[in-house]
Amino acid sequence: MNNINREGFDLAYCVKGQGKRKILVIGSSVYYPRLFSENLYKHFQFYFLDHRGFVKSPRELKQEDYTLDKIVEDIEVARQFLKLENFIILGHSGHAFMASAYAKKYPQYIDKVILLNSAPTNSQERQQQSFSYFNETADTERKRQFEHDIAFLENDIRNDPERRFVHMCLRMGAHSFYDYTFDAADMWEGVYTNMQIIDYLWGVAFAERNLIHLLADVEKPVLVGLGRYDYLVAPVSLWDSLDGLDKNIKKVIFEKSGHNPMYEEPETFDRELISWINNK
Known part of the structure; x- marks a missing residue:
């Protein structure tokens, strides 16, 4: 590098x-x-x-x-x-x-x-539009995965506020990946x-x-x-x-x-x- x-x-x-x-x-x-x-x-x-x-x-x-x-x-x-x-x-x-x-x-x-x-x-306004689209169109299992993951975000940020952006990306996996169970932690390492x-x-x-x-x-x-x-x-x-x-x-x-x-x-x-x- x-x-x-x-x-x-x-x-x-x-x-x-x-x-x-x-x-x-x-x-x-x-x-x-x-x-x-x-x-x-x-x-x-x-x-x-x-x-x-x-x-x-x-x-x-x-x-x-x-x-x-x-x-x-x-x-x-x-x-x-x-x-x-x-x-x-x-x-x-x-x-x-x-x-x-x-x-x-x-x-x-x-x-x-x-x-x-x-x-x-x-x-x-656009961000809210995207979130509404998720709520209206995502299947039940994807929504359930998101609700499970996002529940940890507040604690993640409290423990490590300087990596708030990374924590948000990881906990929004059900919004981010076709395979909504995918764990992207390795992508963000370092x-x-x-x-x-x-x-x-x-x-x-x-x-x-x-x-x-x-x-x-x-x-x-x-x-x-x-x-x-x-x-x-x-x-x-x-x-x-x-x-x-x-x-x-x-x-x-x-x-x-x-x-x-x-x-x-x-x-x-x-x-x-x-x-x-x-x-x-």
Whole structure:
């Protein structure tokens, strides 16, 4: 693991795979390499880059230290350091907002954009809509599993408040995975979360923006990947208005996935991704 120091933040990155096509994945350099298949690493070279929400603060922070604009400039500094040109940028979940914001500001360096498992906005209204969709459509066993798991969340956070984001992700497994009994603890092992930054980005920055509006200004091919059972950002119909845009946008719904189709349906995901990337 190597680091890029940016305004005191040590942004770690790791490189996996081979091939001429380069894919920059924004998020945790510890978490995300665990989600993609070894098969994909035979086709493309992946660069997994931390953002400030996954590293320790170098000092007492002010809000201007972790705006979305700051994250975008961090990505650009990393791009220069890594000498990436004509690359593919990938953002999963909340990181889709980062990837699309970068593609909008620095289109000259982007070949294609991949946005996975995000809702168009992270507003409170949309979050409640997703929760209502779960209550209305999830089967009884899935709901029962969720009620069992979420009962432990308050105690988890009380005992380990700095990993609140991780605890929430783990206890929301019935909202997150096609297999609602799946235990994702190993995915999050050793992942540092900077809650001051994550709370702002997910709670404010991503709530103020709409990805469908952002995509209207992105003049690059875009792949939007969604999981049919991804109740965290449900329903997939939130993206229906994409179908009317006169844009080079492909939407793929993975029918047996929740929030992580690259992990849950690796063969189908790999086939779709490889085909789309290699399609000129």
